[in-house]
Amino acid sequence: MESPVRAEPATPTLAPPAPRNHTPSLSPRAEAKEKRSEAPAEDASEKAAAEEVAAKERAEREAQRQLLATEELIYTERNYLRLLQVCTCTIRSNLQKLQPQLPNLDSMFLYIEEVIDVSGRLLSLLDQKQVTPHDPLFLETLCDAFLSLSTDIESAYKEYLSNYNTVTALENSYKQKEPLWTEMVKVIKSSAPEVNATSLSFFLVMPVQRIARYPLLLQTIMKHTDPGHPAYSLLEQTAHAAVAVNCRINEYKRFREVADKYKKTETLTIRDKINRLNSHSIAKKTARLSQFIKHETGIAPKLVDEEFDALEGFFYLLENGIAVLHENVETYLSHLQRFLSCRPEEFDLDMDGEKPAICYKEITAALRQWILPTFEKRMRTLVHKPLCALRELLVGPRNLIRKRLDKLLDYELIEEKPSLSYDEQAVANTYKTINTLLLNELPQFNGLALTLLWGMLGAFSCLHKDLAADMEQLFQGFAQQLPHSSLEPNAFWEWAECSVLEGARMLETLCRNVEDQLNAPIVQPLSPGSQKCLKALTDKHGSGKIYQLTGHVVGTRDLDLSLNRGELVAIISEMDTRGDRRRWLVDAGGPRGYVPSSKLVRYHQVTMDPPPSPHLTVTTMDCAGGVRRHSYTPDVRRHSFSPDTPQPVRTLSMTMPCFQVFAGYDFTARSSHEVSLRVGEPIRVLEPHDKRGSRDWSLVEVREQRGYVPSNYLAVVPTSTSPTTPYH
């Protein structure tokens, strides 16, 4: 066999490109930089494009949501009307057929016709074919329809809502009679099988819910409408009108309630006694008191004082009470305003598909937008304003009382004199006038002021009652929608607290998962420097003491080390000189000092040295890159290697190669002794020299063929996998 000595290594024709930088003009680093600088420019324009796309997407989403909200208004109105009609026609006629006749059935349906009528008109205005919800003009149509019908809506609903309490009372009376009620429920269920209704009030409560829902539906549409939309201000106006309608309906309801009560006969209560109370009776009482004291003591001038003192005392108490009440009421109103300024219903956590979240939103919106504001307004008109006015009126009497005292002192000095001078006479007269005036009018004042006060407190109580009544009626609309509303209080709170605990547990697990998985340090092969350091440390301290930093540490105290994540240290002591186990003394391969023990984790190493293979000697001489001995750090948590694996025998039958040989360049075999190579192919070297011992050629096996290839066409690369198939 010809020795292909004259071949490849030397000739330029087939010679592998010398390992020089073959890039034309730019150095690789500059080239990479240029690529990177192109990338930001690409980046910026890509980003701008991406932002535009995102903005467009957002606008589309909003338009989509607005459309959905608008359609929801129409769809729910249609459904609502249909159910009301089912109730009024089908159910009613079926109930009328029941024997024995249901007493007062007609009064259940007293005002519902008007509600159905106005709802039908609203729907016909909204549902016409010419302008559909997709049309941008639709919003205007919607608002116009609503605004034009708002007076009619108000009149229809106000009667209905004022009468609603009688409806519930009547239904309760039906419920008392078991067999009758079961019959009714059967009729209801059979008349409207697709609806899961168990009572008449299921249907009859709908107008109560519906009127409160209009503001919210309109506000949702508004939320998703761009303020630049031509119909936006009209939409705003409509939303406000919807709130105002609700306010007025509630006011009317109260008016009717009061009027109805007045017609009923009443029994005499403390309330009536108060009605009888007026300034005269109080004046009488204080006069009586003074009379009594007169009798007891019998001393005239002092008696006058006693009477006056009683009046004066009463006045001061009144003054104090009014002032304190005034302040307290103002504090109360300021807290009320603070409460109203919160808007928790706006943050629905994107749960607008969930029933409880929706109900909560509607209830809170109603409370905050018209129920509480009405309460506040009435408080101010019926309590705060009169209180302010009353407080101002206190000034006059107070000053006059003080003046009287001054005059009294003057008078006492001259009282005993038998004859008085003209001036002294004037002084005496002044005193007497003021005294008499006060004696006459203070009782009236005291009485009137007290009655006023009493009335205000009565109003205060009544306002609370009305507030609670409004909220109760509001809640009635939602009771059936909530899944757990039928639970008894104890059962409900148990369920709620259990769910909360479960939720907390879920969160804890999630947190732990996130922290565990994502905080594990990355496994990286060691650089040669680290390798050397590791070897030095292991030799000095033993492999059991080697630890790795899981995070950067910055030394703050004396003898503290500052180290980077991934650095290797050897533990000298697991506590510091004061016994603190959180600071460990370590050897960092040079400096010694303390690091926090929380940042240290045991470092496991593979300590098998790769066997000295013949390939090594070849390549160390030729390849500039050199060969590295790597000790790989397997995933710290999963593997544990025993530090001492026996050295494999130095024969060709190596079992643990840590290196792989690849073809570095293409090579075409020119004889049968040679074998062709393609770049990157894995190769098995059989003999690192030819038959003559020349190391320029190697006998290799590749693709099941054997042959010679130029040795410097081979690349030796360390493998990363754990021990692979052994050589045989």
Place this chain on the structure above:
Amino acid sequence: MNTKMIMLHLTMSFNVFLQVERDFEREYDKLQKLEDQTKKLHKDMKKSTEADIAMSKAAVKISGDLLSNPLCEQDQAFLESMTALDTAMKRMDSFNQEKVNQISKTVIDPLKKYSSVFPSLNMAVKRREQALQDYKRLQSKVEKYEEKEKTGPIMVKLHQAREELRPVREDFESKNKQLLDEMPKFYHSRIDYFQPSFEALIRAQVVYFTEMHNIFSELTDQIDQAGLTDEQRERENEAKLNELRALSIVADD
């Protein structure tokens, strides 16, 4: 491994990175919005609860101060009224406190707990971002070597670079996958988590207002004049004030 990951392996183009980023951004965006809303809701609920408690205490003070004024002793009927008012206010306050306690347990605390998850999540996202940067850096290094001529040293460097890249890439992929798994799950979990809170909020208020209605209906019957509209009350107040103003002892400005 999903298709995206496979694509990542095959073609490490910038576009693929961008797509992966967009998916991630979208999910993370939702979570950031949720975080924002949770924080705001928590803050608002706390504020409104505080105002609520303050209002109730102010009402108790109104009646308490009146009752402690010796004025009450002057007239038996007045004393009875004020006592009734005071009792009513105190009872309302205790119901209010109960309501607030229930809301605290079932709404405000869960809200806070939910918020406290976000720092960990955000940290995890940061770590993923770091991993991504490392990945991109090492990836470009590998690509740089792949473009060069295949000399021995280059091959060796290429392999080294690939070796360095692999754990980093795996780290990023695992972080990315886990976050892409966890984020939508967490986002969805809010529904089950908060549903009891909303129901509890409503229920607590129902109980409170029902009690309020009972207590104040009784009280109003006792101390208020019946059959009055607001207008009538206003007129009565005005009439009495005018009577007072007509007195000579009252200063008229």
